[in-house]
Amino acid sequence: MTTTMLDLKGLKCPLPALKTRKALKPLEPGDRLEVHCTDPLSVIDIPNLIRETGDKVEISERSEQRIVFLIEKVGAAA
Structure with a gap:
């Protein structure tokens, strides 16, 4: 099990969700x-994306400066 960090600070909708989807594809379950x-809209877009992929997501940090999501790959790419 590995953890990969994806820095999407400064990007606006829809780029955070699109880049998150792309980064999830090569990951292995776990x-x-x-x-x-x-981007404040990422609190809507990224959880919606994860509902589509079937993976697990939690917001581990949310402040005025940034939002941090921790996403666990559950199965094969959708």
Whole structure:
């Protein structure tokens, strides 16, 4: 199990969700993706994306400066 960090600070919708989807594809089940965003819409877009892929997501940090998601790859890419 590995954790990969994805820095998406400064990117605006829809780029954080698109780049998160791309970063999830090569991961193996059990791997984690830590996503750092500054776009306030990412709190809607990224959880919606993860519902589509069937993986698990939690917001591990949320402040005015950034939002950090911890996503666990559950199975094969959707």
